[in-house]
Amino acid sequence: MPNRTVHDLIARSNRLGADPRNTNYAGGNTSAKGRDLDPVTGQEVDLMWVKGSGGDLGTLTEQGLAVLRLDRLRALSAVYPGPDREDEMVAAFDHVLHGRGGAAPSIDTAMHGLVDACHVDHLHPDSGIAIATAADGPRLTEEIFGDRVVWVPWRRPGWQLGEDIAEIRRTHPRAVGTVLGGHGITAWGGTAEECERNSRWIIDTAAEHIAEHGRPEPFGAVLDGYAPLPAAERRARAAALAPVLRGLVSTDRRQVGRFTDGPEVLEFLSRAQHPRLAALGTSCPDHFLRTKVAPLVLDLPATATVEESVARLRELHERYRADYAAYYRRHATPDAPPMRGADPAIVLVPGVGMFSYGADAQTARVAGEFYVNAINVMRGAEALSTYSPIEEAEKFRIEYWELEEAKLRRRPAPKPLATKVALVTGAASGIGKATAARLARDGATVVLADLDAAKAREAAAELGSADVAIGVGADVTDEDAVRAAVDAAVLAYGGLDVVVNNAGLSLSKPLLETTAADWDLQHDVMAKGSFLVSKAAARVLIDQGLGGDVVYVVSKNGVFAGPNNIAYSATKADQAHQVRLLAAELGGHGVRVNGVNPDGVVRGSGIFAGGWGAQRAQVYGVAEEDLGEFYAQRTLLKREVLPEHVANAVFALLGGDLSHTTGLHVPVDAGVAAAFLR
Structure with missing residues (x-):
């Protein structure tokens, strides 16, 4: 097709996803409700198009949308077994797809389908998550937005969260969205333009409030010896540490890395509060799924030598692995997926920068981008209040969610040189x-x-x-x-x-x-x-x-x-x-x-094109354009x-x-x- 509803949804999604202030890579989802023909009956039916599992708003196409029958989706409320059995609802979505259904529906499908609005956005903006992770987030939400945005206490994504947001939509007629505790925001509207406008208003209003009312140095004073090294020295130090670090973080499986020395990272690591905040870990589910529950932080100043840093990083890595294994044991249930590896995804080195890791270069890059998002979130939350991410047990439930495990199983088999x-x-x-x-x-x-x-x-x-x-x-x-x-x-x-x-x-x-x-x-x-x-x-x-x-x-x-x-x-x-x-x-x-x-090797060869071909052709008494065939004929296989x-x-x-x-x-x-x- 696509029809006008789908066209507008894709355009809105791409605009929102192109700006990192609105949402992180592959984070959040958007939806639109409309009517289309049922090819079986020829009658119009109510449908919902929503970004499918694993897609990215900035690059979303029609193939990345899940398409569901709206009446059948909402009818699932009658068979909803309760919050303790949330995961069963994702399998139920397969029975309400329209035709082949497009992309696999995500766990967030309910928050779009149950809300009585034609268009819904769910996003992970830094400014919004800063409010969502502030210790007094409910008060700040009311102070900043009045009755236009309503606080929703932390709840793991799923059907019940969709019911909660739908109830807010019904009982707060002036509301245009919500702040989801520990997570992000939602917004809605009667048209695609209104929905996008409401999303941007929530994001911009939160950012402006932080800028106008936040403390000027939310991360504290600069620590002696922790200021960023000069650029050339910083990158030389990073190049010296990177191979050792890659070997350490590849203890369980080989990983690809990425070095980042952006101003957000260097400023964070130079300040007094960075050890406390880093230990609290990230909060938004998309963040810690990419960055792990917490980073490894080198607890030495930038003035330490490479040798001192390497020795300490080895000690800290061993401790990190032990701590991560203990975290897994504290929360794993008998039916939990096996531990995926105890190595860090993020390593922070004061004065130098951040090393991020993943199964490929894109994953490593995105993990680093997510941690920069997390730093921005911490800054905003600390500027207005105190950073207070979701509890460790909830992080574990997300990290080792069976739905995430299923998403990993859907990935194609790695290519032979993957991670190299x-x-x-x-x-x-x-x-x-x-x-x-x-x-x-x-x-x-x-x-x-x-x-x-x-x-x-x-x-x-x-x-x-x-x-x-x-x-x-x-x-x-x-x-x-x-x-x-x-x-x-x-x-x-x-x-x-x-x-x-x-x-x-x-x-x-x-x-x-x-x-x-x-x-x-x-x-x-x-x-x-x-x-x-x-x-x-x-x-x-x-x-x-x-x-x-x-x-x-x-x-x-x-x-x-x-x-x-x-x-x-x-x-x-x-x-x-x-x-x-x-x-x-x-x-x-x-x-x-x-x-x-x-x-x-004549064709495509830089050496032959640079004069060697003409010289060898002269030696052998053949035309230069015939040199490849000349070489082929003198071989046993007669092949060029x-x-x-x-x-x-x-x-x-x-x-x-x-x-x-x-x-x-x-x-x-x-x-x-x-x-x-x-």
């Missing part, structure tokens, strides 16, 4: 670009490094958002530039698991025409460059303690050389032996080092080798089935008998 962070050099073209694309396709988060930073960013953008890949500039002959590229990977995604040494170039000349500068250039880029990248990456891999992979894109020429390329072939032989040497040295740390030996074929070999080394293989060179040359390894 890869750095590929020379990634803006040819083999490097194809390899980055293959790794991303199979679930890795990829950092594309190239001498041409702009092209690296362009190539990364082709793969998706920054949750999938980023591009960075890197001159692999420069140790500082290499270190910066590795640090960029660590700060963007928490650490490093895979390094693909692919950067290269070639000059085809006979011995007597090869200059010392030709020799030095090729050895600097490939032999020295691979060494520098491997060295910088090895520090990260060792500090993480999670193993890892280093793959060298070598060449058939490292084993058997053609004429007139002494410098190129010699440096490729150097790289080939680096594979053997590093496999022997890094194996004790669980790091595997392997190589691939391509030959004749493309960048994608090399990328496939790299994946084969990383994808799991060769988990016990190191020191191997894989030919990708369609069969060059003279290059067979002996």
Whole structure:
């Protein structure tokens, strides 16, 4: 279709979801009621369209809506078994869907369907949650909004909460919405425009009241030694701590990370009240489902050394795991889902910033964004009152809710390289670009490094958002530039698991025409460059303690050389032996080092496009455009080798089935008998 009601609902949802002041990523839901034809009877029926489970308002489309028969939905009141059996009502929603019903209905469906208003919004704005988590939230709600907004005491989302809000709508004719204790807000209206206007009025009025009447320093005074470090020092400290932290928080399962040093985080960590507030944890269900019940907070000043910080973080992590396990035992019932892991999702380091973690880069990013929301909530609540989140037992009921467990079970199986962070050099073209694309396709988060930073960013953008890949500039002959590229990977995604040494170039000349500068250039880029990248990456891999992979894109020429390329072939032989040497040295740390030996990769190759193709074509006496076919005809398989074929070999080394293989060179040359390894 979509009909006008659906069109307006999508537009309203996207506008509200696009502004983080209104709601967090994937948080809240919106609905609209209207009429449409029943395809069976041809008669008009009353329907409700509501954002389905797991969707995001900012990017919502019609496919993300659940569609329900309104009369049948409301008829479920007759079979509602009571608050102790809330979860049964979600299964009942399947029996009131219209047609196929669209997306899976969420637990919040009742708060939309039972309220007698054509349009309903449920949102998680920072300003609204600040009122919802204030110790005297009921008084503040009345003071700020009068009779236009009504306080609803904390209740876990479900049918009964929908009944509570519906009763307020019936008994408070001037009300346009509610503040849900510990949770968020709702608003309603007769039209989409009125509903959106009421939502924004509640959000803006709460924010203005906090700004006008709140205490100027709700987090207290700045602690001595806790002020933010200068930006360069701060990020260097973060890059040094990140690999250790990633190893710690991956004790139960490997996680991807994200570093944030925004002003909200740094200001919070510099103030006297941050230890107390952080220990209270977050409140809004969406927040602590993403951030866990509380963060791990380093209790040392910014003036502590890296070594002191690492030692203390190890102690605190061990304590955090013990405390989390105790929290689980305190509240778990015999039918509770098993503990999902005791590692923190948020780590706060005063003077430095926040590290957030998740199963992929998006989850890690969103967890950090949610904790920034939580900081804003704490600031608002403390400015007007005292921050008072929901009780620990209620947090547990949400975190280990069977409905959340069911949502986790609906997720697709992870891809083979999920949770892996890869750095590929020379990634803006040819083999490097194809390899980055293959790794991303199979679930890795990829950092594309190239001498041409702009092209690296362009190539990364082709793969998706920054949750999938980023591009960075890197001159692999420069140790500082290499270190910066590795640090960029660590700060963007928490650490490093895979390094693909692919950067290269070639000059085809006979011995007597090869200059010392030709020799030095090729050895600097490939032999020295691979060494520098491997060295910088090895520090990260060792500090993480999670193993890892280093793959060298070598060449058939490292084993058997053609004429007139002494410098190129010699440096490729150097790289080939680096594979053997590093496999022997890094194996004790669980790091595997392997190589691939391509030959004749003409199409898409940056090296061939840069003049190597013309030079080799001249050597062999063929036209440059026929060089790929020339190489193919001299192989056993008579097949041309493309960048994608090399990328496939790299994946084969990383994808799991060769988990016990190191020191191997894989030919990708369609069969060059003279290059067979002996």
